[in-house]
Amino acid sequence: MKFFIDTANLDQIKEANDLGILDGVTTNPSLMAKEGIKGPEAVFNHYKTICEMVNGDISAEVISTEFDKIVEEGKKLAAIHKNIVVKVPMIKDGVKAIKWFTDNGIRTNCTLVFSAGQAILAAKAGAAYISPFIGRIDDSGWDGMELIVQLAHIFRVQGYKSEILAASIRSPNHIIKCAEAGADVVTSPLESILGLLKHPLTDIGLAKFLEDAKKFA
Ligand code: G3P
Numbered sequence: 001m002k003f004f005i006d007t008a009n010l011d012q013i014k015e016a017n018d019l020g021i022l023d024g025v026t027t028n029p030s031l032m033a034k035e036g037i038k039g040p041e042a043v044f045n046h047y048k049t050i051c052e053m054v055n056g057d058i059s060a061e062v063i064s065t066e067f068d069k070i071v072e073e074g075k076k077l078a079a080i081h082k083n084i085v086v087k088v089p090m091i092k093d094g095v096k097a098i099k100w101f102t103d104n105g106i107r108t109n110c111t112l113v114f115s116a117g118q119a120i121l122a123a124k125a126g127a128a129y130i131s132p133f134i135g136r137i138d139d140s141g142w143d144g145m146e147l148i149v150q151l152a153h154i155f156r157v158q159g160y161k162s163e164i165l166a167a168s169i170r171s172p173n174h175i176i177k178c179a180e181a182g183a184d185v186v187t188s189p190l191e192s193i194l195g196l197l198k199h200p201l202t203d204i205g206l207a208k209f210l211e212d213a214k215k216f217a
Contacts, residue, residue, distance in 0.1 A: 001179045002056075004187035006167065008035045008046065010053070012190040017054050019193075024056035026131075026167065026187040028087070028111065029063055044080060051081035059109045059129070061087035062097075070097040078106045085109045085128060090118045095125050102126030109165060116150050123160040129185065134178075135168035144168070145177050152182030172196045 002023035005016045008031040016022045027050075037046050047060050060077040064070045070093060074086040078101075086101060087109040088094045098108045102125060109129040110122035114137060122130045132151060134144025151164050163184035169175060172195035178186045 001183055002163075002185040003193065004056070004059075004165070004185055005193065006031070006169065006187040006189055008032045008037070008050070010035075010049065013050060013053055016190055016193060021193075022054060022056065023185070024058060024083075024187075025050050025054055026059040026087070026109070026165070028061050044076075047077070047080050047084065051083050056083065057085045057107075057129075058083050059085045059087040059111075061111065062089075065089070065091060065093060067093040067096050067100075070094065071100055074101055074106060074108075087111050087131075088127075090114075090122060095121050098122060098125040098127050110162075111167070114147070116147065116154060119151050119162075119164075120154065123155065123158075123162040127162045129165040130162045131165045131167040131187070133168035134166055134174060135170040137168075138170065145174075145181060148178055148181040148183050156182075172198075 003021050004024040004026050005013055005022060006026045008027045013025055032043060037043055051058050062070050062073045064073045070088060077086050078084050085107045088098050090110055090112045098110055101108045107128040109131055110127040111131045113119050113130055113132045119130050132147050137144035148166055165185040165187060166178040166183040167187050169186060169188040169192050172192050175186050175188055175192060175196060
């Protein structure tokens with residue numbers, strides 16, 4: 001399973017990248033706004049900086065919702081760097097645009113996916129990545145992980161080439177469950193990635209080893 005970080009924060013991207021386990025980055029308009037980035041030029045420069053920092057796929061989201069405009073915007077985003085993956089929302093014009101991008105050699109990440117039906121459409125259109133938002137499903141009283149299990153099954157049976165990119169991660173346990181369910185990629189905030197490191201017995205064990213090491217130092 002590939003690890004992406006779900007942020008536009010450069011310090012957090014650097015920290016995850018320095019750990020040596022980072023395969024890519026996903027952003028969205030909310031994450032970009034959180035960093036105080038304003039205006040198309042600043043947005044483009046920010047994507048460029050991320051692409052220069054991380055050797056992996058970088059999702060850059062369109063903010064248009066009509067086919068022609070999605071295509072126009074996506075072409076500009078894809079021209080920033082070879083590793084840019086154009087993130088397109090799961091709407092009718094979005095599916096149409098994903099097919100257009102597929103036919104024209106531009107890779108896409110279909111975002112805001114909340115059902116198997118939506119994922120099947122995105123796969124048929126040729127999305128490179130499909131992003132089910134498991135945390136937001138959990139937030140609404142359903143079980144996001146059930147969708148990952150279902151998609152892993154459908155994609156295996158049907159031989160779809162799209163990668164299941166589990167998004168809206170809320171905890172280290174989400175990451176573990178995604179690995180168990182067969183997600184191809186998980187995109188997570190830094191906190192949940194670092195949460196995987198933690199175990200109290202590791203801390204207790206290390207403290208004891210270091211204490212004992214003093215006896216023969
Ligand atoms: O990047 C899309 C997705 O991961 C959003 O997560 O936490 O806003 O539900 P969240």
